[in-house]
Amino acid sequence: MMIPVVGTVGIPGSNIFPTPEFPYNFLPLLFLLYLLMGCGCFLYQKRRSPRIIKQMEMSIEVIHAQFAEINPPRISSNRLLRKQAKHYCKQF
Secondary structure, eight states, X not given: OHHHHHHHHOOTXXXXXXXXXXHHHSHHHHHXXXXXXXXXXXXXXXXXXXHHHHHHHHHXXXXXXXXXXXXXXXXXXXXXXXXXHHHHHHHO
16 A cells, blocks of 8 residues: 555655656645545534434435346436435434
């Protein structure tokens, strides 16, 4: 797992994993910052509304169940979304 990270960031003075040139040496750091911001937003939402995690899990399970069935029900996506929205709004 560390080889791709080291290959992206580079090792100063190394011929195997050289440090990328000027504009590209900031990209791994910007990507890491972007990931940290996303994790921070997720943790903020989790602390603000703990039920949102359960709602996300339920939505993922609905999608998995929909694709796991051999003959999925013929429900339009808008109708399914409205059904999920009603269920979500009832929780509050």
